[in-house]
Amino acid sequence: xxxxxxxxxxxxxxxxxxxxxxxxxxxxxxxxxxxxxxxxxxxxxxxxxxxxxxxxxxxxxxxxxxxxxxxxxxxxxxxxxxxxxxxxxxxxxxxxxxxxxxxxxxxxxxxxxxxxxxxxxxxxxxxxxxxxxxxxxxxxxxxxxxxxxxxxxxxxxxxxxxxxxxxxxxxxxxxxxxxxxxxxxxxxxxx
Numbered sequence: 001x002x003x004x005x006x007x008x009x010x011x012x013x014x015x016x017x018x019x020x021x022x023x024x025x026x027x028x029x030x031x032x033x034x035x036x037x038x039x040x041x042x043x044x045x046x047x048x049x050x051x052x053x054x055x056x057x058x059x060x061x062x063x064x065x066x067x068x069x070x071x072x073x074x075x076x077x078x079x080x081x082x083x084x085x086x087x088x089x090x091x092x093x094x095x096x097x098x099x100x101x102x103x104x105x106x107x108x109x110x111x112x113x114x115x116x117x118x119x120x121x122x123x124x125x126x127x128x129x130x131x132x133x134x135x136x137x138x139x140x141x142x143x144x145x146x147x148x149x150x151x152x153x154x155x156x157x158x159x160x161x162x163x164x165x166x167x168x169x170x171x172x173x174x175x176x177x178x179x180x181x182x183x184x185x186x187x188x189x190x191x
Contacts, residue, residue, distance in 0.1 A: 004075050004152075011067050012154040015163045018060070018170040025173050043184055050181015054108060057174035058097035064167035065094050071151070071160065080147040082126040086164045089119030093171060106182055109175040116172040123165025130159055 028045060031038025049056075068087055071077045079087065093115050100108020129136050130150050141147035150159035 007067075007070060007075070008152055008154055011163055012158045014063065015158050015166045016155075018166045022166075022169050022173050025177070042180075046177055046181040046184050050178050050184070053174040053178035053181065054097060054106075055101050057112070057171045057178075058094065058101050060167050060171050060174070061090060061093040061097055064090050064164065067163070068160075077151045077160075078145045080145040081141045082122065082129065082147045083160065083164075086119055086122055086126065086161070089115045089122065090164065090167065093119075106178070109178055112171070112175060116168050116175065120165055120168035120172060123161055123168055126161035127159060127165055130161055 028038070028042050032042035068079075068083075068090065072079055093112055096108055096111045096115070099105070100112070125135075126147060129141075129147050136148035150161065153159050
């Protein structure tokens, strides 16, 4: 039980950091569209982080995969049907991004994108199934492992489904940063 509580706190902290990073990236993107200073700051950021963004996305995918395996294999949480679908989207990201990092292949973001584009809304849907009774009533999950009942909840909103959604969104954001960095460098802009 103590190990589970520690893991919950650890993964919740990572989720909050992931959400803060995505919000900061969103603010930076908005600033880049409305001011010259925002554009300069965004350009510097993508030039600095862009070359490492694929590796950061790989790190997020690997930690999310390790976390899901920890909860199912060590803690003993049986994955519900929606959890399985999220795993189907997350686990291949580790392999796709690892190959992309190892081969320095910028096309890896295009191979990873479909997993993110399916996984993030799926994580959001699962989180809403846990939160909204009318959505839960329309979800077709099995009775033995119900999708609407989270194994735990931290900070009043962070569940495994929310953690997965947050990981997908951060991975997607990193892939966009990588693309922006590539485009900025190919335009001849230097830090």
